Amino acid sequence: MITETLHHDIVIVGAGVAGAWAAIEAYDAGIRNVAVVSKVHPLRSHSTAAQGGIAAPIGNVRVPPGGNAQTPLVPAATDGSADSPEKMVLDTIKSGDWLSDQDAVEILAFEAADTLFAYERMGTTFDRLPDGRIAQRRFAGHSAPRAAYAADRTGHALLITLYDQLLRRGITIYEEHYVVDLIWEDHTAAGLVVYNIADGTLRALASPTVVLATGGFAGIFAINSNALINTGDGPGLVYRSGLPLMDMEFVQFHPTGLYGHGVLISEACRAEGGYLRNAAGERFMVNYAPSAMELAPRDIVSRAEQAELDLGHGHGPDKQGLWLDLTHLGAHIIETRLPDIAEISRRLAGVDPLTQMVPIQPTAHYTMGGIPTDVNGQVLNERGEPALGLFAAGECACVSVHGANRLGANSLMEASVFGRRAGRSAARRASEIGIFAPSTTLFNQTLGAARERIQSRFYSDSKDGHHSAFALIAKLKNIMTTTCGILRNESSLAHGNAEMAALVNALPHIRVFDTSCIHNLELVRTFEAENMALVAEATLVSARARTESRGAHSRVDYPERSDKEWMKHLLVRRTPDGPAYTSRQVNIDLAKYPPIARKY
Amino acid sequence: MADTEKSAKEATPSRLVHLKIRRQDAADKPDSKRWEEFKVPYLPNMNVISALQQVQKFPKTTDGKEVAPVCWEAVCLEEVCGACSMVINGRVRQACSALVDQLAPNGEPITIEPMSKFPVVRDLVVDRARMFNDLKRVKAWIDLDGTHELGPGPRESQEQQQERYPLSRCMTCGCCLEACPQVNDSSNFIGPAAINQVRLFNMHPSGAMHKNQRLDALMAEGGVADCGKAQNCVEVCPKEIPLVDSISVVARDTTKRLLFGWLLK
């Protein structure tokens, strides 16, 4: 294994929407030696899979007077008066069930338009109105039609736009490089250790600023809508450094994932009038939300589905399947308004939605919690002080915009707005520091330790007492889904915590059978397993500690939201005595945003 | 995505999926090229990636040999990231949408090979760097310095957006290059994907400012003139991008530039 150290002024981990933006901004702020590290080619990053839209309150369209949720939208006046950032702030705080930090939400809403226009100028193929302005569509929970979109491939359109700009700037990209460790010098970030997946070389990147933009971690659940690579590496690195993770108990589950697969079948299937049925063919929503039925918000529908499955009303070998029935809609509606859903059903499940019901189940979709930061992307410790040199943005971070429940279409904008801010903050720090000369011994030691750790992963003795990363990850996901899923309670969480603690202890016993240095995915899964286990541990600890139900966190034994006790963020960190948590008040002006109950 | 291990054990072992996989240990080890066969338990809705995941977990060939896990690339599992292109039963396509039921309804062996027009990294993993370099070569971007406080961009008609959007769906999967007879060891034809990008960016109001530079990149050797119009590319593109139309448009523009370019100098 060859080792060497390379120097940069800013290193960004992740090339999704958040990481790519950070790189562009840092470069444009005058820092030329910017490097981006990504464990897959940037264009494969998970952002590319985002579908429905990106929220910005520019008010290009409106509902015609007297119209309802189904009325076709019409172009609005060009003065933007049809929507406002203030409305977006209110919608976001409401959806977040009063756990969002107001300063972050306001920045999101007020910087959204500028960010959207930047995409537009860089050539994103947004859908258009007849007069040539950007079209917008409705999104559940937004009080105005606010989501700009490129058909059903908004994430792809945004990501390719940003990638092209990285190419244009000639920014260094370490593709297929996996970040193994953060390097710290005097409690200040000093760089990273990266493993080149293509050829097995290990390198240190020295840099006075590191930006983490590693994406979400819904991949810790057995059924999820995320890419294979969403394993919580950034939060894992931070947690291992003794820094806290925040609001980890809040995981959004989407009601319509493809059964046994998890891939998302978009909200549109319910909006267009699709029915949900249990194994007996009953439209079970009648028992949970008799007036809204299938159109109730995501979290409510997911909870109803889970309750049905818990009653044994599911289909399939594991009894975890339900049905999405579109057959009554007719060919016209399905082919013209739901073409992507029809395509996914046919291509990924081999089911024709015109004549057959589509097998579905709820799927883990988005992680609201993550690495705590301030509004400039600066990572914070448990006392709210900066962890110097370290920044984070996008789904891996928690600023916190989404609070207890993310509003659809807000996350692409959040990753963009705060990715930009993190890039600018990093640039400021890099120029303040100027020449950076960390201790060479530190780097050699860290690299040496990383190399030894990797080498110890390969079998040197018998297989007894060891196991593969694949087996461990399968077990981990199973624990998360069965003990910390949509509906939680003390006994399930106590059980989950105990099982996860045992699993964390088993991490050192993972061994890698594949001895090749070329594209050794088994070794990469081993790195990932560690991060997944730590992130899962933090999630379970937080979920058990929060004895209330708020947003996506639903405790059967504590069904009410308790503002008196729990209007605060939970921060978990590792201590020598195991995981410990502290809390921090939510930053919100309650006179301006008085808490109301979310009822549907 | 779904972890299939648990359900694999529950499935009836009677039905197995038979895979014949082309392997190679490293780029510089052409001698290690070989076929290996695996049988994995069938699962409902299984696709080639979920079958390969099973092989990865229990890499034992049909003749009982324990071997290194097979390497492959896949990220999104929903045919949008472009990572998982492979040659499956002789046809290049995305493995994550290649359903076992359709490929082998009666348990026929499924053959899986890496794409042949790119250097093999290991097993089914290939190096598509040339595609990303070609994006640079044709300047597949809008020139914009600074991204702040610019206000709304130029308006775009719905007609133009509807023409540009399908072109922008390219996920650099490489299927079109794999299928194109003109892309081969003895030519340096840039291939349809990059030509399509030229059309995409030349249509954009700001992108058009560098139209000629992009055309110039395609007028050199290995440029648009090398296309033999075989149309294989369109047939395999998973995103159904009208590649031959793009090639015709760009070819027309390069011809115009060749004839009248001097006028504009």
Ligand SMILES: Cc1cc2nc3c(=O)[nH]c(=O)nc-3n(C[C@H](O)[C@H](O)[C@H](O)COP(=O)(O)OP(=O)(O)OC[C@H]3O[C@@H](n4cnc5c(N)ncnc54)[C@H](O)[C@@H]3O)c2cc1C
């Ligand atoms: C199916 C689906 C549909 C969605 N639709 C929408 C939508 O319509 N609107 C919306 O607003 N949001 C949507 N979302 C959410 C949104 O897509 C994500 O929140 C957002 O894309 C996250 O972007 P990101 O830049 O933070 O991370 P990602 O795009 O996930 O990028 C993470 C990056 O980090 C890199 N990385 C991770 N770990 C390492 C490591 N150890 N070493 C090196 N590199 C590493 C990866 O390679 C990758 O480049 C959707 C999500 C899903 C799952």
Ligand code: SF4
């Ligand atoms: S039409 Fe041109 S680019 Fe497409 S396959 Fe044929 S030769 Fe290749």
Ligand code: SF4
């Ligand atoms: S043009 Fe089509 S086949 Fe070619 S790389 Fe793009 S998506 Fe793939």
Ligand code: FES
């Ligand atoms: S895994 Fe992304 S296209 Fe197949």
